Amino acid sequence: MTSSPRIPVLVVGGYLGAGKTTLINQILQSATQRIAVVVNDFGSVNIDAALIAEKHDDTIELTNGCICCAVGESLADVLFSIADRPTLPELVIIEASGVANPASVAAFAHIDGFHHLGNVVLVDALHAEETARDSLVGKTFLTQLQSADLIALTKTDAASSEAVKSVETLVESIAPQIPTLQLSTLRLADIMTNTSVSTHTDTDANHTHFSTMTLEHVGAATEEQLRAFISNFPTSVVRAKGIVQLADGTHRLIQKVGSTVTISETALPTSGLVIISVE
Amino acid sequence: MTSTQPPRPGDVIYTARLIRTANPSHPTATAIAIRDGKVLSVGTLEDCQQWGITNIDRQFEDKVLTAGFVEAHSHVMTGMYSTFPYVGWFGRHMPDGTWVDAVKSTEELVERLRVIASSTDAGLPIVVAGFDPIYLDTDRLSCHHLDEATTQHPIFVYHASGHLATVNSYVLNKYSIGPNHPAPGVGYDDAGQPNGELREPAAMALARDEFRLLGRVVFAPETLHGFGQTMRNAGITTATDLGNAFHANEEIMRNVYETTEKDSFPVRLASVPRIIGGPEGMEEMLRRVLSSRVKTHDKMHIPVVKMVLDGSIQGFTAVINWPGYFTGEDHGQFLFPPEQVVDFLRPFHEAGIGIHCHCNGSTTSGVFIDAIEQLLRDHAWLDHRHTITHAQLITHAQMRKAKNLGMSANFFVNHVWFWGEQHRDFTVGPDRASAMNPCATADRIGLQYSFHTDSPVTPAGHLHTMWAAVNRTTPHGSILGSNERIDIDRAFHAVTIDAAYQLHMDDVVGSLEVGKYADMTVLDADPYEVDPTSIRDINIWGTIVGGVTSKSTATR
Numbered sequence: 001m002t003s004s005p006r007i008p009v010l011v012v013g014g015y016l017g018a019g020k021t022t023l024i025n026q027i028l029q030s031a032t033q034r035i036a037v038v039v040n041d042f043g044s045v046n047i048d049a050a051l052i053a054e055k056h057d058d059t060i061e062l063t064n065g066c067i068c069c070a071v072g073e074s075l076a077d078v079l080f081s082i083a084d085r086p087t088l089p090e091l092v093i094i095e096a097s098g099v100a101n102p103a104s105v106a107a108f109a110h111i112d113g114f115h116h117l118g119n120v121v122l123v124d125a126l127h128a129e130e131t132a133r134d135s136l137v138g139k140t141f142l143t144q145l146q147s148a149d150l151i152a153l154t155k156t157d158a159a160s161s162e163a164v165k166s167v168e169t170l171v172e173s174i175a176p177q178i179p180t181l182q183l184s185t186l187r188l189a190d191i192m193t194n195t196s197v198s199t200h201t202d203t204d205a206n207h208t209h210f211s212t213m214t215l216e217h218v219g220a221a222t223e224e225q226l227r228a229f230i231s232n233f234p235t236s237v238v239r240a241k242g243i244v245q246l247a248d249g250t251h252r253l254i255q256k257v258g259s260t261v262t263i264s265e266t267a268l269p270t271s272g273l274v275i276i277s278v279e
Numbered sequence: 280m281t282s283t284q285p286p287r288p289g290d291v292i293y294t295a296r297l298i299r300t301a302n303p304s305h306p307t308a309t310a311i312a313i314r315d316g317k318v319l320s321v322g323t324l325e326d327c328q329q330w331g332i333t334n335i336d337r338q339f340e341d342k343v344l345t346a347g348f349v350e351a352h353s354h355v356m357t358g359m360y361s362t363f364p365y366v367g368w369f370g371r372h373m374p375d376g377t378w379v380d381a382v383k384s385t386e387e388l389v390e391r392l393r394v395i396a397s398s399t400d401a402g403l404p405i406v407v408a409g410f411d412p413i414y415l416d417t418d419r420l421s422c423h424h425l426d427e428a429t430t431q432h433p434i435f436v437y438h439a440s441g442h443l444a445t446v447n448s449y450v451l452n453k454y455s456i457g458p459n460h461p462a463p464g465v466g467y468d469d470a471g472q473p474n475g476e477l478r479e480p481a482a483m484a485l486a487r488d489e490f491r492l493l494g495r496v497v498f499a500p501e502t503l504h505g506f507g508q509t510m511r512n513a514g515i516t517t518a519t520d521l522g523n524a525f526h527a528n529e530e531i532m533r534n535v536y537e538t539t540e541k542d543s544f545p546v547r548l549a550s551v552p553r554i555i556g557g558p559e560g561m562e563e564m565l566r567r568v569l570s571s572r573v574k575t576h577d578k579m580h581i582p583v584v585k586m587v588l589d590g591s592i593q594g595f596t597a598v599i600n601w602p603g604y605f606t607g608e609d610h611g612q613f614l615f616p617p618e619q620v621v622d623f624l625r626p627f628h629e630a631g632i633g634i635h636c637h638c639n640g641s642t643t644s645g646v647f648i649d650a651i652e653q654l655l656r657d658h659a660w661l662d663h664r665h666t667i668t669h670a671q672l673i674t675h676a677q678m679r680k681a682k683n684l685g686m687s688a689n690f691f692v693n694h695v696w697f698w699g700e701q702h703r704d705f706t707v708g709p710d711r712a713s714a715m716n717p718c719a720t721a722d723r724i725g726l727q728y729s730f731h732t733d734s735p736v737t738p739a740g741h742l743h744t745m746w747a748a749v750n751r752t753t754p755h756g757s758i759l760g761s762n763e764r765i766d767i768d769r770a771f772h773a774v775t776i777d778a779a780y781q782l783h784m785d786d787v788v789g790s791l792e793v794g795k796y797a798d799m800t801v802l803d804a805d806p807y808e809v810d811p812t813s814i815r816d817i818n819i820w821g822t823i824v825g826g827v828t829s830k831s832t833a834t835r
């Protein structure tokens with residue numbers, strides 16, 4: 001049995017131009033914890049030279065303890081080598097390519113030493129409608145949104161409020177169950193890198209309240225108690241996911257999407273319970 | 280007349296029953312003179328003797344020599360069977376030439392594994408490959424079957440499709456793979472217990488150590504060596520590893536240079552780097568490709584680069600035009616954003632490096648052709664030969680455009696045999712299945728083309744691709760697309776000079792012409808003379824590469 005703590009993995013997806021690289025750069029520049037970022041496009045990451053401690057063919061080590069790795073031929077290999085490092089990161093963020101299905105990328109986040117925190121899909125508010133209609137990549141765009149745990153509209157400050165509203169309607173029609181919010185890149189970076197602290201709340205200009213929280217210990221002795229506990233969450237909790245231990249030592253995988261709660265037995269170790277709420 | 284040049288040590292004349300040169304101005308001969316590993320003269324023995332050569336080797340007097348077969352799309356992973364035992368449904372030659380009988384039932388697989396386990400220290404992994412359950416009528420392979428072979432070793436059975444692995448309970452326990460595992464791709468039995476199936480690489484990677492062995496084997500010297508042996512045994516004289524990451528690591532690159540240069544490596548290698556990452560990384564990749572080229576030699580070339588644009592038709596991941604898939608769900612997946620393809624390719628195009636782009640679907644063929652049109656508008660290069668590889672569902676309009684742009688196609692014509700019935704009945708339906716790999720239409724349009732095996736996806740060897748293109752028969756005896764059949768002369772050129780053309784190597788390989796490498800395939804019979812339905816059954820004696828004979832080690 002593997003008992004060492006598993007490193008949480010966040011996947012950042014979204015079509016070309018949605019702002020993934022900007023977000024990744026922001027996270028690397030301002031990180032307060034050790035983050036390993038796996039990027040699809042090594043060449044586009046533009047890290048402040050003063051922050052770079054060491055540069056290898058496929059890895060950049062930063063002075064703040066973060067590392068940036070190129071995905072190369074195999075995502076599994078990158079994760080294996082991250083797990084082999086003498087100092088483990090506290091969080092792994094994987095940038096999916098502009099046409100990748102984030103769910104396919106996230107499928108790798110369950111390998112030994114890691115657990116999947118969620119998929120954040122960025123949507124370019126200026127071009128979303130055009131992309132959704134595109135005869136070549138319209139379907140790719142839909143698939144990306146539908147595999148999100150959280151959708152973040154970007155470039156909203158450059159779009160008219162009518163345009164933003166229209167994109168929100170579009171996103172709602174494609175992915176009705178997925179929490180969607182507008183945030184500046186800076187704030188999104190802040191939230192994403194603080195998912196493992198106890199609580200964190202942020203508010204954007206349109207007064208949408210968004211928060212994530214990780215419960216390290218859930219005080220439920222039986223599955224019945226656990227189900228009652230999850231079902232009593234306020235309606236603002238749109239998503240909950242994680243693995244907790246019961247009194248008899250067995251583990252349960254919890255998935256809450258909207259009002260649907262699924263609880264199943266698993267052999268995996270405890271990961272804590274991540275809760276996303278929007279008001 | 281006699282040449283005034285003095286003979287040199289090593290000069291040799293081979294005589295043969297027949298030599299097929301793939302040179303239309305002089306298509307057949309009975310003798311070939313070789314100097315410095317190159318063709319000095321090809322014609323009659325008398326023609327050759329005018330160079331003053333007295334060393335006449337008559338060992339091939341009853342054989343047929345052809346211009347060496349060129350494989351423009353295969354993979355070094357072909358050599359993985361040097362490391363991992365083969366357990367497939369069809370009997371197969373291993374790289375060292377030994378014959379491995381078919382595994383026709385789950386029980387036979389278990390027995391093979393038991394034998395391997397008995398000579399393997401407890402705890403060490405047992406990885407086997409090539410398992411193909413499509414044809415098995417016994418129970419679906421599960422961890423319970425594998426547990427009968429051993430409970431003391433992790434077992435990892437890698438299936439021929441590359442999309443599935445089956446592991447034993449030792450592996451499930453080692454990585455805590457239990458009920459309701461969060462990873463998609465873990466298979467369960469009716470009681471909700473994992474059954475040992477791990478679907479797609481993401482789930483296979485749960486078996487970390489065993490999966491890593493598989494991932495690393497591509498860089499192992501034995502694998503490259505095994506690739507060379509397999510190709511020689513299949514009669515190939517120039518073999519392409521289409522799409523690798525060798526150039527990213529100097530130590531690996533050094534091994535490739537050194538291994539291929541040895542006399543024991545029996546084939547000329549075209550090593551083709553694969554485009555990965557983002558467009559901003561392309562200038563750096565170009566720099567590495569160009570600097571890697573400096574150290575290449577006669578038996579190792581870096582002629583072109585490769586991009587992969589979509590998945591496979593049988594996996595429903597190829598991106599195809601309206602009306603989409605015949606049955607099954609459309610999982611069409613671009614591997615690069617279509618609008619960025621031009622940006623990725625531009626540095627290579629402008630540097631004069633050919634591009635082979637994997638396009639199984641009709642949509643992706645169109646995207647690639649449009650990208651090349653844009654590149655040509657921006658930067659003229661009349662001799663680019665950019666190649667659509669697979670091109671299986673290319674449309675006639677796309678072929679006309681590709682032809683006008685100076686492009687080329689490398690058809691996966693073996694599909695007609697290996698998956699043609701599945702394409703007709705399940706993936707694309709009868710209309711498009713019979714028009715797949717449309718060689719005759721390409722000829723009518725004037726689009727240049729070659730064939731490939733994509734080995735190890737289908738077994739290496741061009742007798743089979745020629746046979747498939749000439750006959751287009753399926754395993755149950757249908758003919759799929761009779762109007763797309765071509766004659767043997769056309770097929771022979773497709774696997775020799777036309778494949779060399781796509782690799783920008785037609786000045787050195789692909790036909791027997793004075794000054795080119797003396798590369799030949801040695802056959803027991805003439806593909807032009809045998810019944811067209813038995814082209815694939817011709818025995819391969821071996822090859823001659825740069826004048827050096829190399830006998831097949833195949834033992835059956």
